[in-house]
Amino acid sequence: MRAACAILFAATALLGGCASTSSFSVRSETEARTGACEQRTAEVFAISGKIDAELAECVRQTFAETTRELVLDTEGGSVEAALDIAEILEGRGLTMRVEWQCNSSCANYFLPLARRIEFSPRAMVLLHGSIDPWTLDRFRSRKSEFMTLQARIGRSTEEAEVAFAGILARTETTATRQAEFARRHNVAPGWLLYRTPGSDDVAGLDHEPSLSRAILVEEPMMRSCLPGVEIAPYQAALERRWLRSYRRLGLLWDRIAPSGRTVCRLP
Numbered sequence: 001m002r003a004a005c006a007i008l009f010a011a012t013a014l015l016g017g018c019a020s021t022s023s024f025s026v027r028s029e030t031e032a033r034t035g036a037c038e039q040r041t042a043e044v045f046a047i048s049g050k051i052d053a054e055l056a057e058c059v060r061q062t063f064a065e066t067t068r069e070l071v072l073d074t075e076g077g078s079v080e081a082a083l084d085i086a087e088i089l090e091g092r093g094l095t096m097r098v099e100w101q102c103n104s105s106c107a108n109y110f111l112p113l114a115r116r117i118e119f120s121p122r123a124m125v126l127l128h129g130s131i132d133p134w135t136l137d138r139f140r141s142r143k144s145e146f147m148t149l150q151a152r153i154g155r156s157t158e159e160a161e162v163a164f165a166g167i168l169a170r171t172e173t174t175a176t177r178q179a180e181f182a183r184r185h186n187v188a189p190g191w192l193l194y195r196t197p198g199s200d201d202v203a204g205l206d207h208e209p210s211l212s213r214a215i216l217v218e219e220p221m222m223r224s225c226l227p228g229v230e231i232a233p234y235q236a237a238l239e240r241r242w243l244r245s246y247r248r249l250g251l252l253w254d255r256i257a258p259s260g261r262t263v264c265r266l267p
Contacts, residue, residue, distance in 0.1 A: 035077070043068040047085070051077030051105050056084040063088055069095045070114075076104025079131055080170075083177050089113050090184075098123040107217070109178075112187045112226055119234040122241055125222065126256065127193055128214035131175040134195035139168065190264035191225040204265045209257035216242060216251060218259045225264035 035055030038046045045067045047059065051074055070089070076082070082105035093115040096102075102111060103126040111117060111125070129135070139146075143164060150160035182192065190205035193215075202208050209215055219235035242251065243258060251258070 035074070037062050039064050039067070040071070042066045044071060045069070046071040046073075047106075047110075048073040048099075050075060051082050051085070053078065053081050053084075056081040059085050059088055067092070067094065069097060070110070071097050071099055072102045072106055072110065073099040074103070074106045075101055076106050076108075079105055079109075079174050079178065082106065082109045083174070083181060086110060086113060086181060098125060100124070101126070103214075104128055108192055109181065112185050112191065112229070114226075114229050116230040116232065117222075117226075118232045119237060121237045123234065123237070124242055125217040126214045127191070127217060130192040130194065131171060131178055132192065132194045133175075133197050134199070136168075136172060136175060137197035139171065186228065188225045188264040188266055206263050206265055207261040209259065209262060211255065212257035213255040214257070215262065216256055216258045218262075221259040221262050221264070224266075227266065 033049035035047075035049040035052055035058070037048075037055060037058040039062050040046055042064060043066055045059075045063055047055070047070065049055070055077075086109040089110060090113055092113075094113070095116045095118060096111060096114040097118040097120070099120050100122055101124055103124075107125050107127055108130055146164050147157070147160050150163060151157075155163065178192070181187070182189075189203040193202045193205070195202055215221075216238075218238060219231070219233065223231055241247065248258065
């Protein structure tokens with residue numbers, strides 16, 4: 001988990017893309033899906049697949065004011081797009097139902113807005129961080145590495161400088177949006193796995209799992225981090241599906257750690 005952002009930014013540098021991406025999936029590449037949204041009934045809306053600008057526009061054009069329930073099955077994706085969607089969902093007091101996955105950006109920015117969260121028997125929620133001061137500081141300190149990576153893909157020094165400045169500015173803007181979102185909705189720093197420069201420890205989180213890329217959120221952690229949300233019991237379903245010995249070993253192989261005793265400390 002602690003290394004996830006560093007890896008993300010290295011890949012971003014190679015691709016020359018946007019740094020503001022947060023997704024994590026247990027699906028194979030053959031199962032990866034593009035984002036989609038659907039107004040299933042007057043009261044039920046569904047979001048699935050990867051969160052990106054096209055999905056945000058789909059939600060903007062399709063979401064009905066009569067919606068009372070949001071069905072989720074997404075591995076996350078663009079933080080910017082997720083925050084765009086969150087702005088549409090804010091203040092609606094929706095019941096959110098996790099069909100399979102609500103990971104990364106989905107968990108970070110959608111679930112804190114729910115009135116109630118429900119889960120299918122196979123559902124999981126994964127956290128692996130957000131755009132925090134630690135991440136920004138890390139990226140700034142690795143400018144020379146970024147420049148080297150850009151040179152390898154044929155960009156001039158001037159082009160690389162512009163690319164670095166653009167990604168940094170865009171990511172700083174997104175970080176500010178995230179901070180404002182967290183303040184508006186009293187989102188616990190531990191839910192966003194929020195770190196400050198100079199420390200790898202997550203602020204406001206007790207018993208953080210070590211050596212993991214992501215946390216599988218068990219019921220005690222979710223209840224402690226989202227105290228204002230009504231949460232349907234789901235620990236027994238996790239135990240039956242994801243925390244059985246052979247599946248737990250598979251998660252650990254992928255460096256996904258069950259949250260166990262991990263809880264948020266609220267101010």
